[in-house]
Amino acid sequence: MGTPEVAIELYVLLSAILFVLGAMGVLLRRNAILIFMSIELMLNAANLALAAFARQWGNGDGQLVVFFVMTVAAAEVAVGLALIVTIFRTRQSIDIDTLHMFKD
Amino acid sequence: MENFFDLVPLIVLIPLIGMLVNLFAGRQIGERGVAIVAVGASSLAFLIAVILWIAQVQTGYEPGVVDMPLLADWISVPSAGLRIPWEFRVDTLSVTMMLVVTGVGSLIHLYAVGYMHGDARFPRFFVYLNLFLVFMLILVTGNNFLMMFVGWEGVGLCSFLLIGFWFDKPGGEGWKNSDAARKAFIVNRVGDFGLILGMLMTFWTFGTLDYYKPGEAPLAAHHEAEAEAPVFAPQFPQEEHAEPEGPLGVFNQAQLWLDEGGHEVDFGLVTLSFETTLTIITLLFLLGATGKSAQIPLFVWLPDAMAGPTPVSALIHAATMVTAGVYMMVRSNVFYEASTTASFVVTLIGASTAIVAGFIAVGQWDIKRVLAYSTVSQLGFMVAAVGVGAYAAAMFHLVTHAFFKALLFLGSGSVIHGMEHGHHHLTDHDVEDHKHVPPHEHAPQVETERFDPQDMRNMGGLRHKMPGTYWTYIFGTLALAGIIPFAGFWSKDEILVDALRLGLDENRLDGYIAFALLLTAAAFTAFYMWRQVSMVFYGQPRTPAAEHAEESGPVMLVPLIVLAGLSLIGGFMNIPSGFPLLGRIFGEHQFTSWLEHSVVNAHAAGFLWLLATVAVLLAAGAIIAARVIYNDRALRQLTDDPLEANERTAGAFALANAKLYWDEFYFSTIVYPYQRAARWLADRLDWAFWHDFVHDRVIGSSFQWATEMLSNPIDRGIIDRAFDGLARLVHNLAARVRTIQTGYVRTYALGVAFGALLILVIALLPVLRDLLGL
Amino acid sequence: MELTLFFIVAAVAVAAAALMLISENAVHSALFLIVNFACIAFLFLMLHAPFLALVQITVYTGAIMVLFLFVIMLLGAERVQPEQTPRFSWMTPVAVILALAFLAVASTAIIQGDIELTTPRVADPQVRVANALSGAADGIDVYLNDERIAQDLDYRESTTFDAWDAGQYTIALYAAGADPEADEPLYQQPIELTTDDVLTLAAAGTMQEPLVVVAAEDMGPIDDEDGLRFVAINALPDRAAIDVARLTRGGERRVLIEGLSYGEASEAVDLQTGSHTIAVYPAGDSNTRLAEYEDVELDDQTAALWVFGYERRPDNSWRSEIVTFSAAMYPAFGGPHHVGELLFSRYLLPFEMVALVLLVAMIGAIVLTHEAREKRQRLVRRLANVPSPTVEQQAPGEAGK
Structure with a gap:
C-alpha cells in the first residue's frame, strides 16, 4: 500500500468546497426540503474528508465512522422529512421564512 | 444454663414489641387482638422470668451480666473515661423482681381485659401497660444506676399517663384525674432530684455507675469474717477478697474501701470521709425512694393516684412501681449497711409512714383510698425493714405485699365494676323500681351529686351479690392483717423480729422505735381492713346500686382466685427457722438464702413465739373490734362513722378523715407561697419589667430606631437604587438583545x-x- | 492518470453541488444532488473504500434521494411561492462572505499542509514464536528479556502475534519447564524490534546447534485472489547457501529463491495456491538436488513460513523436512471483509446503538406524521364540545390569534 497517487490534501480541499456549498445552501435557500438536501451535502463532504484521512492513515476506523454517519443520516432524513410533511400539512407551505414558531 | 441468661434482653423487648404492635395496629386488630397481644407479651415475659429463675438455680446462683449488642456503648465518652454500657443483670434479686413484675403484671393484664372492656381507648390503655412493663423491667434488670434511672423515669411517665387516663371524664372528674396525674409527676420530681444528686455523687466517688462489673462476684462484708477469725490465725485467704483486675463496680469498691478504712473523697470544695459520703448518698437515695415509694414527706401523691383505672392502681401503685424505691435501697444495701445515721433516718421515716398512713386509712370513705393509704403504710414497713437492716425481710414483704395488695385492688375494682353495673341497670330502665326502694335518707348525696361507685357508704351487703369477689377479698384482707398462715403474717413477722432483734441485740434505739410503731401500725392495718370489709360486704345494701350489683365475669375472677391462692401460700417460701412442721415441709429461710447470693447483707431472722402470738392476737383483736364497732345495726345507717358518733373518738376520726391536714399543710406552706411567688413573678417581673419595660421600651424602641435607620437611608437609598438601576440596565439590554431571537x-x-x-x-x-x- | 480522473470527478461534483444550490426547482436540485453523490461514491472507490462506495450509491443516491423526490412530489413543493417582500434580503451577501471566509481559512490551512496529515501510521511491532527445532522432548520455553513469550511450545507449533514495545531485546530458548534464573539457555541472541515490524521468531536447527531466525513477514493484502505469500528459512545443518525451486508437472524447474544462506530468511515471495513440489539445491548448482518435498499444499490468502531443516526420527536418525507455519493475511483495506470485521469486533456496540437510533427514528417518523392530525381533530372537537367562557366570547377565527 504505497503512497496514494492523488495527494490527500486535494480530497480534503474538495471536501471543504462541497461543505461550504452545502452551508450556503442552508443559509440561502428558503425551501425546507432544499435546506435538508444541503445538509446532506455537508454530511457527504465530511464523509469524503473522513474517507481520505482513513486512506492516509491506512486505518479502517475512519471508514467505519463514515458508515455510521450514513446510517445516522438515514435516520435523520426519515425524521426530518416526517417533520416537513407535518409542517406542510398544518401551514400549507414549506417556506422556512414563514415559520417562526420558536419565537413565542 | 448460663446461656439462658442471654434471654434477658427479650424480657424487655417482648413487651416493647407488644406495645409497638398495639400502638400502630391497635385500632385495626380490635379489642380482642389488642388483648391477645398485650397479655401474650406479658405472659411471655413471665415465661422468660421463670426460665431465668430456673437458670439461676441450675448455675448455683451465679450472677450474670448480659450486654445488648447494639447498645454496648450506650453512653460513652472515651476521652473522659466515661462508659456506661447497657447491661442487664441476672441475679437472684433482679430475678425476684422480674418474677413479681411479670407474674403479677400478667394477671393484672388479664384482669384489665375484662375491666377495660368497652372503653373507647382500650388499645391505648394496653400500650401504656406494656410500656410500663418495659420500663419496670429495665429498672429491675439494669446493671447500673443509670439504667435503673431510665426505668425509674419511664415508670414515672407511665404512671402519669395512666393516672390521667380518664382525663376526659365529664363533670369535672377529668380535671381531677389530670390534676392527680400532675401531682404524682411533680411530687416525684422532688424525689428524682434526690436520686440524681445521689447518682452524681456516686459517679464522682466511684467513677462508675455499674453495680458490679461483668464477672465480678459480690464481696461480703469483711468484718464478720474478721470477728470470727482468731487474732493470731493466719491471714484471711487473700484470694477470696483479692481485688479483681480492672475497675470494680460501686458496691465492691465501697466494700473494699470500708474494709480498708480511712478512705476520703475529694469534692473540690470539701473533702469528706468515705463514710460521710456514703451517708449523704444514701440520704439522697432515700429522698428518691420517698418519692417513688410514697413515704413521708412525699407520700401525698399516691392516694390521689387512685384516680387511674383500678388495674393501674393494682399494678403500678400497689404491686410494682411503688416498690422500686425499696428495690433500689435493697440493691444499695452495701451503702445503707455502712451508714448508721442513714439507717436511722430510713427506719424513722418508714415506721412513721407506716403508722401515719395506717391511721389515716381508718378515716377514709373511698374504697380505693383506704387501700392506697394501706399501701403507703405497708411500703413504710418495707422501708423500715431496710432501715433495720432486714433486707431479705423487706424483699419478702415486697413480694407478699404484691400478691395480696394486687388482690385487694383487683377485688375493689371488681366491687366498683359491680356497683357501676348496678347503677347503670338502675338509671337505664328501672326508674319505677327506684321508687320502691325504701328511701335512704342517709345515703349521702345520691340525689344531689353524681353517684360515686367507690364510696363505701353506698355499698353494703355485697357478700351475697358477689361471692367470688367476697371470698378472695377476705383472703387478701387476712393476709394484709397478718393472720397466720396467710402470706402477710410471715413477712410482717420477720420485719418485726428483725426490728426487735436490732433493739435487743445491739441496743439500738431505732430498733425499739421501729418495733413499737410497726406493731401499732399492724393493729391499725387489721382494724381498717376489717372496717372496709364490713362496710362493703356485710349488712344490707344501702343504695339501689348496691342492690343490683352483679358479680364480675370470669376474666376478672380468675386473676383474683390465682392471687388469693398466692396470698395464702406465698408466705411459705420463707418459713422462719424453728417453726414446726411447715419449716420441714417447705424448708427454712428459702427466700433469704436465695437472696443472699446477690444481697450481701441479707440475713435471716429467727422466730419468736411470743412476738408472733402477740402480733396475731393484736390483729385478731383489731378485727373483732372492727366487727363490733361496725356491726349490722351501725351499718344500716351510715351517714356518720360510728367512730365519729362516739365523742371520745370523734376528734381522732375527723383528723384521720382529713388526712391529718397533710395536703392542706403542703398547700399553705409550699403550694400557696409558690403560687403567690409565681404570680408575683409573672405580674411584676415578667410582664411589668421584662415585657413592658425591657421588651417594649428598651429593645422594641431601639430596634425600631435601628430598623428605621437601616430601611430609609440604607435600604431604600443605597441598596434599592443600586438594584433598581441594575434591573433597568438588564431590562434595556434585554430589549436590545431580544431582537436576536427572531424565531x-x-x-x-x-x-x-x-x-x-x-x-x-x-x-x-x-x-x-x-x-x-x- | 489517476490525478486527471480525480480532477474530472471533482469538477463534476462541485458543479453538481453548485447547480443544486441555484436551481429554482427542487426536483432539479435533487437530481443534481444525486449526481454529486455518485461522484463522491466514485471518489470513495479511488480512496480504497469500495464498500463505502457501494453503500453510498445504494443508501444515499438510492434510498435517501428517492425519499426526497417522493416527498417533494407528494407535497407538490417544487417551488416556494415567491413572497412579496423577501424577508432576509440582507442575508445573502452576509452568507456569501461568511462562506468565502470559511473556505479561505480552511483551504489555506489545508494547502500549506502543516496540519499533520501526513504523519505515517505507527504500529507496535508484532511478534510471534514458531518452533521448528526438532529434538526437544516437551517442546521449548521462549523468553524475551525475562518475560516468557511461549511456554511448552511443541515442534511445528507457533504462538499468535502479540504486540511488543519497540526496542532492544534478548531472545532466549530454554528446554520446557527450565528456570530462567538458574538454568543455562539453549540459545540466546539479541534482537531489535522496530515499529511496523511483523516478525516471526523461528527456533530452528538441532539441539546441538540451535538458532533463532528472525523472519520479517508481509501480512498486507495480496491482489491475486488465489495467491499466497511465503518466506523461506534455511536451517539445513550443512550450513550451505541454497536455491529453492518449484517443480512443475512437466518437470520444469522454476526457481523461487536464489542463494539463501544458512540461518537467513528470504524476502516474501508470492505464489499460486495449490499442491506443489518443492526442491532445494545448493546455491548455483541445479544438478545436485538436496531435498525434494512433494505435495506441499497451501491455502490462498495466507502468509506461510517455510523452514528447511532436519527432523529427528524416533529411531534417532535424521531426515530432511520442511516445516510450514501459516497465518491469515490482513484483509484488503476498505473491502467488505475489512469493514465487516471491524464492525463485528471493535465497533459492535456503536453499531447496535446506531441500529437503535434507526429504529427510534422510524417510530418517530410514524408518530410525527400520524399523531399531529389526530391531535388537531381532538382539539377541534374539544373546542366544539366544551366551550370555555373565554372561547365562547371570541368570534370564531379570532381564537387562533
Whole structure:
C-alpha cells in the first residue's frame, strides 16, 4: 500500500468546497426540503474528508465512522422529512421564512 | 444454663414489641387482638422470668451480666473515661423482681381485659401497660444506676399517663384525674432530684455507675469474717477478697474501701470521709425512694393516684412501681449497711409512714383510698425493714405485699365494676323500681351529686351479690392483717423480729422505735381492713346500686382466685427457722438464702413465739373490734362513722378523715407561697419589667430606631437604587438583545455558521499565524 | 492518470453541488444532488473504500434521494411561492462572505499542509514464536528479556502475534519447564524490534546447534485472489547457501529463491495456491538436488513460513523436512471483509446503538406524521364540545390569534 497517487490534501480541499456549498445552501435557500438536501451535502463532504484521512492513515476506523454517519443520516432524513410533511400539512407551505414558531 | 441468661434482653423487648404492635395496629386488630397481644407479651415475659429463675438455680446462683449488642456503648465518652454500657443483670434479686413484675403484671393484664372492656381507648390503655412493663423491667434488670434511672423515669411517665387516663371524664372528674396525674409527676420530681444528686455523687466517688462489673462476684462484708477469725490465725485467704483486675463496680469498691478504712473523697470544695459520703448518698437515695415509694414527706401523691383505672392502681401503685424505691435501697444495701445515721433516718421515716398512713386509712370513705393509704403504710414497713437492716425481710414483704395488695385492688375494682353495673341497670330502665326502694335518707348525696361507685357508704351487703369477689377479698384482707398462715403474717413477722432483734441485740434505739410503731401500725392495718370489709360486704345494701350489683365475669375472677391462692401460700417460701412442721415441709429461710447470693447483707431472722402470738392476737383483736364497732345495726345507717358518733373518738376520726391536714399543710406552706411567688413573678417581673419595660421600651424602641435607620437611608437609598438601576440596565439590554431571537430558522443557522467559522479560526490559529508571519 | 480522473470527478461534483444550490426547482436540485453523490461514491472507490462506495450509491443516491423526490412530489413543493417582500434580503451577501471566509481559512490551512496529515501510521511491532527445532522432548520455553513469550511450545507449533514495545531485546530458548534464573539457555541472541515490524521468531536447527531466525513477514493484502505469500528459512545443518525451486508437472524447474544462506530468511515471495513440489539445491548448482518435498499444499490468502531443516526420527536418525507455519493475511483495506470485521469486533456496540437510533427514528417518523392530525381533530372537537367562557366570547377565527 504505497503512497496514494492523488495527494490527500486535494480530497480534503474538495471536501471543504462541497461543505461550504452545502452551508450556503442552508443559509440561502428558503425551501425546507432544499435546506435538508444541503445538509446532506455537508454530511457527504465530511464523509469524503473522513474517507481520505482513513486512506492516509491506512486505518479502517475512519471508514467505519463514515458508515455510521450514513446510517445516522438515514435516520435523520426519515425524521426530518416526517417533520416537513407535518409542517406542510398544518401551514400549507414549506417556506422556512414563514415559520417562526420558536419565537413565542 | 448460663446461656439462658442471654434471654434477658427479650424480657424487655417482648413487651416493647407488644406495645409497638398495639400502638400502630391497635385500632385495626380490635379489642380482642389488642388483648391477645398485650397479655401474650406479658405472659411471655413471665415465661422468660421463670426460665431465668430456673437458670439461676441450675448455675448455683451465679450472677450474670448480659450486654445488648447494639447498645454496648450506650453512653460513652472515651476521652473522659466515661462508659456506661447497657447491661442487664441476672441475679437472684433482679430475678425476684422480674418474677413479681411479670407474674403479677400478667394477671393484672388479664384482669384489665375484662375491666377495660368497652372503653373507647382500650388499645391505648394496653400500650401504656406494656410500656410500663418495659420500663419496670429495665429498672429491675439494669446493671447500673443509670439504667435503673431510665426505668425509674419511664415508670414515672407511665404512671402519669395512666393516672390521667380518664382525663376526659365529664363533670369535672377529668380535671381531677389530670390534676392527680400532675401531682404524682411533680411530687416525684422532688424525689428524682434526690436520686440524681445521689447518682452524681456516686459517679464522682466511684467513677462508675455499674453495680458490679461483668464477672465480678459480690464481696461480703469483711468484718464478720474478721470477728470470727482468731487474732493470731493466719491471714484471711487473700484470694477470696483479692481485688479483681480492672475497675470494680460501686458496691465492691465501697466494700473494699470500708474494709480498708480511712478512705476520703475529694469534692473540690470539701473533702469528706468515705463514710460521710456514703451517708449523704444514701440520704439522697432515700429522698428518691420517698418519692417513688410514697413515704413521708412525699407520700401525698399516691392516694390521689387512685384516680387511674383500678388495674393501674393494682399494678403500678400497689404491686410494682411503688416498690422500686425499696428495690433500689435493697440493691444499695452495701451503702445503707455502712451508714448508721442513714439507717436511722430510713427506719424513722418508714415506721412513721407506716403508722401515719395506717391511721389515716381508718378515716377514709373511698374504697380505693383506704387501700392506697394501706399501701403507703405497708411500703413504710418495707422501708423500715431496710432501715433495720432486714433486707431479705423487706424483699419478702415486697413480694407478699404484691400478691395480696394486687388482690385487694383487683377485688375493689371488681366491687366498683359491680356497683357501676348496678347503677347503670338502675338509671337505664328501672326508674319505677327506684321508687320502691325504701328511701335512704342517709345515703349521702345520691340525689344531689353524681353517684360515686367507690364510696363505701353506698355499698353494703355485697357478700351475697358477689361471692367470688367476697371470698378472695377476705383472703387478701387476712393476709394484709397478718393472720397466720396467710402470706402477710410471715413477712410482717420477720420485719418485726428483725426490728426487735436490732433493739435487743445491739441496743439500738431505732430498733425499739421501729418495733413499737410497726406493731401499732399492724393493729391499725387489721382494724381498717376489717372496717372496709364490713362496710362493703356485710349488712344490707344501702343504695339501689348496691342492690343490683352483679358479680364480675370470669376474666376478672380468675386473676383474683390465682392471687388469693398466692396470698395464702406465698408466705411459705420463707418459713422462719424453728417453726414446726411447715419449716420441714417447705424448708427454712428459702427466700433469704436465695437472696443472699446477690444481697450481701441479707440475713435471716429467727422466730419468736411470743412476738408472733402477740402480733396475731393484736390483729385478731383489731378485727373483732372492727366487727363490733361496725356491726349490722351501725351499718344500716351510715351517714356518720360510728367512730365519729362516739365523742371520745370523734376528734381522732375527723383528723384521720382529713388526712391529718397533710395536703392542706403542703398547700399553705409550699403550694400557696409558690403560687403567690409565681404570680408575683409573672405580674411584676415578667410582664411589668421584662415585657413592658425591657421588651417594649428598651429593645422594641431601639430596634425600631435601628430598623428605621437601616430601611430609609440604607435600604431604600443605597441598596434599592443600586438594584433598581441594575434591573433597568438588564431590562434595556434585554430589549436590545431580544431582537436576536427572531424565531426564524435561517437567522439561527447564520449564527451557527458564524460560530463554526470562529471555532475553525481558533482551531487553526497556530497555522494561520505561521502563514501570515505573525 | 489517476490525478486527471480525480480532477474530472471533482469538477463534476462541485458543479453538481453548485447547480443544486441555484436551481429554482427542487426536483432539479435533487437530481443534481444525486449526481454529486455518485461522484463522491466514485471518489470513495479511488480512496480504497469500495464498500463505502457501494453503500453510498445504494443508501444515499438510492434510498435517501428517492425519499426526497417522493416527498417533494407528494407535497407538490417544487417551488416556494415567491413572497412579496423577501424577508432576509440582507442575508445573502452576509452568507456569501461568511462562506468565502470559511473556505479561505480552511483551504489555506489545508494547502500549506502543516496540519499533520501526513504523519505515517505507527504500529507496535508484532511478534510471534514458531518452533521448528526438532529434538526437544516437551517442546521449548521462549523468553524475551525475562518475560516468557511461549511456554511448552511443541515442534511445528507457533504462538499468535502479540504486540511488543519497540526496542532492544534478548531472545532466549530454554528446554520446557527450565528456570530462567538458574538454568543455562539453549540459545540466546539479541534482537531489535522496530515499529511496523511483523516478525516471526523461528527456533530452528538441532539441539546441538540451535538458532533463532528472525523472519520479517508481509501480512498486507495480496491482489491475486488465489495467491499466497511465503518466506523461506534455511536451517539445513550443512550450513550451505541454497536455491529453492518449484517443480512443475512437466518437470520444469522454476526457481523461487536464489542463494539463501544458512540461518537467513528470504524476502516474501508470492505464489499460486495449490499442491506443489518443492526442491532445494545448493546455491548455483541445479544438478545436485538436496531435498525434494512433494505435495506441499497451501491455502490462498495466507502468509506461510517455510523452514528447511532436519527432523529427528524416533529411531534417532535424521531426515530432511520442511516445516510450514501459516497465518491469515490482513484483509484488503476498505473491502467488505475489512469493514465487516471491524464492525463485528471493535465497533459492535456503536453499531447496535446506531441500529437503535434507526429504529427510534422510524417510530418517530410514524408518530410525527400520524399523531399531529389526530391531535388537531381532538382539539377541534374539544373546542366544539366544551366551550370555555373565554372561547365562547371570541368570534370564531379570532381564537387562533
